[in-house]
Amino acid sequence: MYILGFDIGGTKTMVGVADESGTVLAMRRFETKSELGPKQALDRMKKAAREVVREAGVGVDVIGIGCGGPLDRKSGTLYTVPNLPGWEGICLTRELGEDFGVPAYLENDANAAAMGEHLFGAGKGIDDFVFMIVGTGIGGGIIANGRIYRGFGENAGEIGHHKIMSEGPPCPCGDRGCLEALASGTSIARIARERLAEKPETVIMQWVSSPEELTAELVARAASQGDPFASSVWQECMHNLGIGIANVVNILNPRLVILGGGVTKAGSLLFEPVRRVVRERAMPALAADVEVVPAKNGDLVGLMGAFAVAIDNVLGRA
Numbered sequence: 001m002y003i004l005g006f007d008i009g010g011t012k013t014m015v016g017v018a019d020e021s022g023t024v025l026a027m028r029r030f031e032t033k034s035e036l037g038p039k040q041a042l043d044r045m046k047k048a049a050r051e052v053v054r055e056a057g058v059g060v061d062v063i064g065i066g067c068g069g070p071l072d073r074k075s076g077t078l079y080t081v082p083n084l085p086g087w088e089g090i091c092l093t094r095e096l097g098e099d100f101g102v103p104a105y106l107e108n109d110a111n112a113a114a115m116g117e118h119l120f121g122a123g124k125g126i127d128d129f130v131f132m133i134v135g136t137g138i139g140g141g142i143i144a145n146g147r148i149y150r151g152f153g154e155n156a157g158e159i160g161h162h163k164i165m166s167e168g169p170p171c172p173c174g175d176r177g178c179l180e181a182l183a184s185g186t187s188i189a190r191i192a193r194e195r196l197a198e199k200p201e202t203v204i205m206q207w208v209s210s211p212e213e214l215t216a217e218l219v220a221r222a223a224s225q226g227d228p229f230a231s232s233v234w235q236e237c238m239h240n241l242g243i244g245i246a247n248v249v250n251i252l253n254p255r256l257v258i259l260g261g262g263v264t265k266a267g268s269l270l271f272e273p274v275r276r277v278v279r280e281r282a283m284p285a286l287a288a289d290v291e292v293v294p295a296k297n298g299d300l301v302g303l304m305g306a307f308a309v310a311i312d313n314v315l316g317r318a
Contacts, residue, residue, distance in 0.1 A: 242277025
């Protein structure tokens with residue numbers, strides 16, 4: 001079985017072909033900025049897909065698609081997706097499936113990534129774990145008893161939107177005090193920018209011409225060099241991330257919490273404080289059961305997830 005996978009994001013998309021073992025035969029990564037609109041972005045996706053299929057030199061049997069939600073996976077249709085303005089009502093499975101004449105299956109991107117880690121990554125052989133993507137936002141996917149858990153309305157796993165502070169900062173979801181508003185890459189940068197107004201001494205200002213250029217990656221870099229300002233911001237955000245994960249551990253009692261996404265590229269700078277907070281704040285028996293580990297699929301976590309979506313649907317496990 002050969003699979004064509006699409007990992008669709010608000011700023012970039014990855015397209016690839018793999019076999020059922022997860023061996024990637026060809027792939028492309030390209031920009032799909034939201035201002036392009038759906039027609040131009042979809043045209044780019046289809047063109048890139050034809051190129052990777054030609055490069056792989058195989059026939060495609062099925063398509064798997066991971067995309068930010070909310071969405072209706074059964075009909076393959078997007079609702080109003082914050083990162084993809086103008087895409088509401090588009091049936092991705094029809095748009096992409098008809099182009100290649102094969103079945104296509106859609107899944108929320110965080111669920112897809114969890115499925116990919118279960119089949120090909122750090123969760124292989126583990127039937128109870130939580131995957132969290134910590135990047136621009138924070139999302140989650142839950143594997144319970146070896147299957148993706150979706151909940152009654154198929155929207156389970158919105159880990160980024162459980163509340164850490166009742167009167168915390170506003171979140172893109174419209175509420176306040178969410179984990180995403182306190183520990184995502186976007187929020188790390190926002191918190192640092194807000195505190196730069198106090199004009200602290202920090203190496204960061206030698207690297208940017210204005211606070212608007214500040215990113216979570218730069219905060220992590222400065223913190224790794226011992227910059228007091230950056231270290232303070234970073235440790236606060238990692239404490240909040242650890243609290244969020246401790247809550248997840250207490251509620252779900254997973255064997256693993258797998259973390260992926262751009263912020264996790266900070267490595268031990270992230271994992272050490274987060275693991276410490278989980279040990280200290282999760283219930284002792286549950287903390288003893290869990291390990292917090294990096295995603296094995298790395299930068300391909302979304303694409304491997306798309307392949308897993310196709311496989312699980314073909315095998316009737318989705």
